[in-house]
């Protein structure tokens with residue numbers, strides 16, 4: 001039976017021929033891919049590859065030049081209560097400097113349809129309970145990442161869309177994030193995360209969308225990509241280099 005336009009076998013995200021130009025610059029070039037339920041999908045590529053622009057189009061924040069991006073079978077903006085289905089944390093989230101982490105979450109809890117008591121549960125979950133009453137201006141980058149994640153979780157979404165969630169996290173934080181995301185998808189939910197940190201993501205993702213200069217180089221499982229990479233070092237960086245040509249100056 002179809003639910004909200006999305007049968008179990010349907011992709012959680014479907015992107016078709018998605019393109020975005022900024023003036024003369026083609027930031028995203030004819031992307032087509034699907035993201036599947038119960039998987040952690042890594043949207044990977046070097047700085048400037050077009051990851052953030054794509055995620056912004058997915059979330060209805062940037063208009064595509066052509067093509068479309070659907071979440072649960074329809075554009076993000078046409079969901080009645082998007083935060084109940086899709087939790088998003090994009091880079092550069094603005095926080096009101098003097099506001100505490102707890103008050104930040106409380107402000108967003110109403111629009112997300114979340115009871116206020118859940119705010120304290122979420123602060124505990126992301127490891128910010130002790131810092132909850134301190135102003136966000138005093139938070140480290142990693143603490144802000146945790147707060148962004150908690151904000152994305154307010155609506156108890158089925159899908160998390162995270163832009164560079166590992167940035168600013170220390171090794172312990174990255175390990176924590178990895179475990180958290182694994183538990184999240186084991187509940188039948190899904191994650192799309194962007195990152196330029198290929199080594200970190202190799203330990204985290206199930207599926208890979210490899211992006212370079214706005215174009216998709218690979219879409220499929222991490223295992224298949226590593227198999228294809230061949231060579232002595234079967235890792236994501238080598239696979240990326242093999243797909244782009246090792247001497248093309250791509251910076252990771």
Ligand SMILES: Nc1ncnc2c1ncn2[C@@H]1O[C@H](COP(=O)(O)OP(=O)(O)OP(=O)(O)O)[C@@H](O)[C@H]1O
Nearest residue numbers: 022025027045046047048049050051052053054196
């Ligand atoms: N608002 C904008 N105006 C003009 N150019 C833009 C704009 N947003 C992005 N771009 C350009 O589009 C390209 C892709 O940028 P984007 O931020 O999507 O890449 P990214 O893969 O997310 O990079 P990073 O890992 O550095 O965040 C870059 O060349 C960038 O300069």
